[in-house]
Amino acid sequence: MQSTDSFDILILGGGCAGITTAAHIKNMLPGKLKHSSVAIVEPSEKHYYQPLWTLVGGGVYPLSKTVRKEASLIPPGVRWIKDSVAQIQPEHNTVTTASGTVLHYRTLVVALGLRLAWEKIPGLAESVGKHCVCSNYSPETVSYTWECTRNFRGGTAIFTQPLPPIKCGGAPQKIMYLAESHFRKSGVRSQSEVHFFSAAANIFAVKRYADTLDKVIARKQIQTHYRNNLVELRPEAKEAIFKHLDTGEMTTMHYDMIHVTPPQGPLDVVKQSTLGNADGWVDVDKFTLQHTRFPNVFGLGDSSSLPTSKTGAAVRKQAPVAAANLIAWMQGQPLLRKYNGYTSCPLVTGYGSLVMAEFDYDGKPQETFPIDQSKERYSMYFVKKHLLPRLYWHGMLRGKA
Numbered sequence: 177m178q179s180t181d182s183f184d185i186l187i188l189g190g191g192c193a194g195i196t197t198a199a200h201i202k203n204m205l206p207g208k209l210k211h212s213s214v215a216i217v218e219p220s221e222k223h224y225y226q227p228l229w230t231l232v233g234g235g236v237y238p239l240s241k242t243v244r245k246e247a248s249l250i251p252p253g254v255r256w257i258k259d260s261v262a263q264i265q266p267e268h269n270t271v272t273t274a275s276g277t278v279l280h281y282r283t284l285v286v287a288l289g290l291r292l293a294w295e296k297i298p299g300l301a302e303s304v305g306k307h308c309v310c311s312n313y314s315p316e317t318v319s320y321t322w323e324c325t326r327n328f329r330g331g332t333a334i335f336t337q338p339l340p341p342i343k344c345g346g347a348p349q350k351i352m353y354l355a356e357s358h359f360r361k362s363g364v365r366s367q368s369e370v371h372f373f374s375a376a377a378n379i380f381a382v383k384r385y386a387d388t389l390d391k392v393i394a395r396k397q398i399q400t401h402y403r404n405n406l407v408e409l410r411p412e413a414k415e416a417i418f419k420h421l422d423t424g425e426m427t428t429m430h431y432d433m434i435h436v437t438p439p440q441g442p443l444d445v446v447k448q449s450t451l452g453n454a455d456g457w458v459d460v461d462k463f464t465l466q467h468t469r470f471p472n473v474f475g476l477g478d479s480s481s482l483p484t485s486k487t488g489a490a491v492r493k494q495a496p497v498a499a500a501n502l503i504a505w506m507q508g509q510p511l512l513r514k515y516n517g518y519t520s521c522p523l524v525t526g527y528g529s530l531v532m533a534e535f536d537y538d539g540k541p542q543e544t545f546p547i548d549q550s551k552e553r554y555s556m557y558f559v560k561k562h563l564l565p566r567l568y569w570h571g572m573l574r575g576k577a
Contacts, residue, residue: 179277183213185502186271186281187254188261190218190246192226192573193287193477193491199251199575200499209506215255217273221246224315225568227488230347230524231561233312233321233435234354241565243315249573261288264449266470283472283502286458288446290343290478290486293439299409300436307411308433312351313343324433325355330367331432333359334416336406337374338439343478343486346521346533348372348437349379349389355435356396357526370398371429373418375405384541384550385523385533392525392552401427406436446479457481462537463514465498471505474498482517484537489520492572499575518542522560530557 185201187194194216205212228242250256259273264286271279292313294301303309310321333355337348352372359365372393379393379400380386393400401418404427408417416434418427442456451467453459458475459468462482467473476494478486494515501511517537524530529552534542543549549556571577 180280181215181277182280183215183255184209184282184506185212185214185285186279186283187214187216187285187287188264188271189287189289189477189479190216190220190250190256191223191287191289191477192488193289193495194218194285195223195249195251195573196491196495196575197285197287197476197498198254199573200496201502202251202253203575204499204503206503206507209503212506213255214253215257215279216250217257217259217261217271217279218246219258219260219274221258223249225565227344227522227568228565229312229315229318230350230354232318233310233325233351234524234527235322235326235358236527236561239315239319244569251575261445264445264451266449266451266467266473269472281472283506284470284474285498285502286446286451286473286475286479287477288443288479290341290440291443293441296439297406297409297436299411300438303409303411304436304438308414308431309409309411309436310433311436311438312347313438321351321435324435325358326362328355328359328362328364328368328433330364332369332371332430334371334373334429334431334434336416336434336436337372337376338405338437339375339421341486342437342440344521345485346380346523348374348435350524351435352398353392353396353525354527356398370396371401372398373401373404373406373416373429375403375421377402380523380533382533382535382539382541385521385531388531388550388552389523389525409434409436442479451475453481455481462517464501464511465494465515466501466505466511474502482515484517485519485521487519487521488568488572489534490518492577493518495575516542522556522564524557524560525552528554528557530554530560532556532559
């Protein structure tokens with residue numbers, strides 16, 4: 177017999193966006209809504225602070241420093257449904273889980289994240305995490321990046337960036353800068369070539385920060401290949417095949433080490449529902465985060481259609497907006513909170529240096545500190561390495577930052 181349950185507020189996803197939004201909702205609920213039932217649907221027992229994986233791949237931290245038990249992060253008063261989402265039916269205000277439970281909701285928050293599509297590149301899924309093919313984008317493979325880097329003895333090191341959208345658009349180049357720095361420290365840089373193959377047209381979308389990064393690339397003597405997308409790996413021959421997105425020209429490159437950022441896309445459960453737009457992302461208003469067709473649904477984070485970088489820093493600004501507007505809708509009030517597209521990308525350029533990029537939908541800088549953040553600074557590296565993890569675990573996930 178199929179079991180059912182009902183909630184005033186149902187949150188799909190217990191990652192960064194889901195937990196943070198739940199915390200803000202519990203903190204914001206006014207008196208007459210204080211006893212509203214709130215639940216999170218999330219199958220994983222582990223919660224990772226993924227922004228730190230750059231430093232795991234660079235040998236600064238072990239993976240264990242980036243993980244906590246999911247149970248320890250669920251806000252008080254929020255029920256954890258340890259299950260995955262199998263079907264979303266917003267026309268009926270229901271969600272069906274993998275175990276067959278039907279969950280009814282009054283309001284819904286979709287924060288399910290995205291999918292890493294390793295299989296879209298032939299040869300990648302079966303070789304990543306071995307054969308000198310590494311990636312910072314999974315807890316199963318990130319530690320192997322450091323193994324490849326510290327064991328590199330010269331030759332050709334390749335770093336790739338696929339077509340957007342991807343989690344943290346700066347991550348593919350950050351690990352490259354750390355690896356290049358380590359090659360110098362270990363004395364193999366003079367016997368090495370470092371190549372960056374990117375589907376993008378330039379190093380970074382915001383010129384203020386791109387100007388600095390172009391200088392970093394020149395200083396580190398990194399060879400860039402823009403508008404080139406990885407389309408195949410041949411791990412037995414240690415060859416990577418790239419396609420130029422404008423000319424269609426194919427390039428075959430030998431590698432002795434390759435860091436691959438996998439193609440990424442929306443989850444099938446969203447694509448197959450009526451919540452998704454034409455591309456499969458949760459279709460929300462970019463300012464209010466309310467769904468464009470279902471007013472009792474809100475979306476944020478990596479699974480959303482928001483035209484900004486998919487980062488935890490963006491979620492930090494999105495979550496209070498989503499929470500406040502959801503509560504306003506429940507009270508029949510106007511949705512007054514607006515999200516301006518703020519995101520941040522702490523661009524690690526070496527061990528001890530970082531460019532703290534912060535900007536909005538228009539690419540206009542929205543910098544936090546009273547300094548020129550377009551410059552490489554140790555102070556910003558210190559913030560990335562020591563302060564932001566604390567802010568995440570003790571502030572953001574508790575709805576206090």
